[in-house]
Amino acid sequence: MALKLNFKLIAIVSLTLISFNTYAQKTYIQGLDDIIKSENNFAKAAADMNVKKAFLANLDSAGRIFNGSKSYNGIATYSKGPENNNALLEWYPTVAQVAATGDIGFTSGPFTYRAKRADTVIAYGYYFTVWKRDKNGLFKIMLDGGVTHSLNHSPLFKPEIKLQTAVDLKTRRAPSANKSIDFKLTETAFSTLADTDPAKAYQTYLSSKARLLRNNSLVQQDKIADLAAINKEQIKAYLFIQDGSGISAGNDFAYTYGSVNVTLNNSTEKPAGFYIRVWQFINNEWKIIADEVSYEMKTEK
Template sequence: MADFATRPAFIALALFLSSCSAAPQPDAPSRESGAPTPDAIVAAERAFAADGLERGVKASFLAYSADEAIVFAPDPASAHTVFGARPDRDANDSRPPLIWWPLYAGISRSGDLGFTTGPYAVGEERRGHYFTIWRKQADGNWKWILDAGVGADASGEAAQGSDVSYLPTSAEGAASRDAAMAEVSSHESALAVAAREDLSSAYGPFMDDDARLHSEGPPPAIDAPARAAALAARPARLEMAPIGGGASDAGDMVWTYGEARAPGAASTGYYVRLWQYRSNGWRLVFDEYLPPADGAQ
């Protein structure tokens, strides 16, 4: 099943206007000999960031994004449309540059889909955390297909150039990409039903101890107390509706995004998620909540 295209990039908006990974738990997938590693994705992310410093945001975001890539601006939009409309870099622009670096990454068993996440800064000021999903292209190169982020405390994160922690690669997957999408869609439907009643308790059945939650304000939530606090800080109830996503060829990794609106609210926020197939089924390993742009909850 081909990836859906509609994703917006928060980092771009931040300019213009984690290292911490929990140790794998017993039911997390194990790193097996010969399994793919995210090395190439980390290298692509670092090259992307370096290109941004050299040529500016517009040129680098266009060069490293796939044709179908999406960003949040603040609603889901074509990355090429959003960045293509921006002015070219002014050589005399003295504003501090946008900088980011990966601290946590993962890849699918089939080696065709993965992600990185880490802090971003404007000059020396750390502003938040990004999350980027990458897909391997037909020519073997990696390009990103979704870029999102939150303004959050990144003061405690490791410095640029630090070692990157890896999510262990899955040992198996669903029967196909279509099967993976169908199975995850079923889980997301169940999560959405529960979230309409009580968001804080809705996530528990879908997470293992290494799940990461990103929200506006606090650092990434990577342990049980932090995850509980992050969920408690979000709206008490949310109405969620899927917009798009995609799966790896091995059927072991699925990304999704969609609307997340408080009941009765005039404006909507969004969610971005990453699911991984494990011995105990599909588990939510990453969730990001992007609140409405007008600040309404």
């Protein structure tokens, strides 16, 4: 009797996993298509109309935009801004990832900026946007950041040509509800370690193919290259101060954001900036799959 009950329980659990994996695959693919379409429509609106109208049409009511060391409510900020039909901001996604449940994701890719549409490009960089479905099922911008390259770093701007959309759903099985607590504990553990040993923090928590964004640096998507880029920065400590976070319905995909104070190895200057970090539950542990830390050094006179 006990054997039969155990066999029945195993069968139910197995069917549940099969059912979830089928559901996850369908919702992931749908979510991926939707988020790429949303990003492309967003970029098209900026080109056809202007940046202000494009952002106001795509921002979530709680969406944040980043400038300097602070984040601001996007709708409130852009509502006060001027209409500028002469400037041209262009971009396109080269990377897109979403939760298995298709409700939260991010996109990233290169952008260029012209003060006037007929002028030459005066700014280069890579944007980084976190999206979340609203109550109507539409993807809206929750976080919008990015990194820039000064003009003397323009050779670093090498647009990628292949949209990276591959995902192994075998590593994306949704954890139980209490994994949302584990995510918060993991973020805290990472931030605590980054305040004393940044290299070890990233070595421990970066996924094998994380998207690393830093100003005036090539975007990296390989752990070895990621760690090399971080070591090159010569950071003694990151003090991350979280302002907010979010997690997918399936508890497999999450993000955090806030401000950061940076301590450098060979400088008394302590620049401030912001960070955006995306986590994914991979092989039964939380790993960083996208990370932006932006700060500016003071220019010596």
